Amino acid sequence: MHPQDLAETRNLPLFRTMLSASFDALMQSAMTQRCPAGQELIRQGARAEYLHVVVEGSVELYAEWQGRRTTMAVVQPVGTFILAACVKDLPYLMSARTLEPSRVLLIPSSDLRAIFRRDPEFAVSIVGELAAAFRSMARHAKNLKLRTSRERIAGYLLKQSALAGGADRFVLQIEKRLVASYLGMTPENLSRALKSLEGSGVELHGHAVTITDRARLAEACEADVLIDGPDSEPLSDGVSLPGPALSED
Template sequence: MPFESTDLNRFRKLPLLAAASADSFARLTRDAVLQRASRRAVLTVEGEVSAHLAILIEGAVALESGRDGHGATLALLEPSSTVMLASAVLDAPALVTAWAAPRSEVLLIPAEALRQAARTDPALAFAVAEELSGCYSGVVRALKNQRLRGTLERLANYLLTQQRRQGGATRLTLPSRKRVLASLLGMTPENLSRGFASLAPLGVEVDGPTVTLRQPEALALLASPDASIDNHAAFDAARPGQADRERRRFVAIDFPVPEDTRP
């Protein structure tokens, strides 16, 4: 069923599709499907080749993986993230399972149409390359964060990222349940609880999903922000748009999700 002009106008504003030529845009949306999730909806399954590229328009998407009975949440994505773009470009099995939270809205574009359009549309191909580069940068930042820092430093920098992205407030709302946050930070739930307790002398107060930073300067001294790891560091100010191109990737886990839909 053809899309209404209002929907096509919305799609045209999506970062990946904004650069596409008129012909490419028509090709990409001709057989696309707009999926509105009434409940948790699986978008990709780890180890399987997906026939579609998913672009998150509204809501939230979680990326998860598991092995030998153990599972982990690797990332939470916010609009307008692409979901497993590399798999769509390579026509390769997905490396993670992706699912959309209830009330999410996702545009599903045939992966083959994307590959064909990118081969003939330089502007679209560059947009794909830029998106993939942002994903790569996010993965490198996450890897450095995990390998070069202890758990308290990771937690402190996470809270500083929250402070920046919630308008500089000292009273923050955690965007996900603490077990998910622990997984994202490479910690166990028990270690996360001990981490918050260890930060109490630095003015960190936790009350359910609410965290108050009484001494953000002291927290920053412990965190020791690094522009090559943290999107909240000063490097972003000198490179307008860079954080946006890397946003919502493996280190960006800070979007609001209603309580009843939190992963």
């Protein structure tokens, strides 16, 4: 593992405050894996053997049932995923695959559990990470249940803008089909709805988004911290939503 990556990992909220001895012990049994795009990293239903840390690239978390498929989150560097399954030693609820060539750090979940029992600071970090993950998933559910698809899209654009530092112009980090799946609709519907939002303060050229009238766009979806989230909270299972990370409340 490269010293640079090691340093970045050490600086994650999850690892920042733990004892050096604990961190070193964790890293000793950890492995780095390089994967091509499209590689399946974990499959839902399998036992959680490793905590995953995305060091480079991006990873989609998705769920399947009866041949249907939905995107639950996209993890970007440096984010962790499937922490919950690891600490409970239970089967994954989601599958994961790389969206591009990626590098992933694997930490054996047995070591993770052993060390969090010995290092109180680490336990505290895990609690914080899990609480954030829970809140992120609760937001996801609220978004789905309380908003129409048009509203979810407008909210997504506003959130992406915020993640881009509040810029009026930014580029979608994620394929539109994945955005659609994440937002709980079909690609066709996303396409149409995006078009209908042009004329509500948004311009689109491919993946480039320009917000021309923020007030009009906000009319399509009133933002709410209790759904759209303060950016400082990591998302789903210690995961980042599509987009750069931010500082928050």
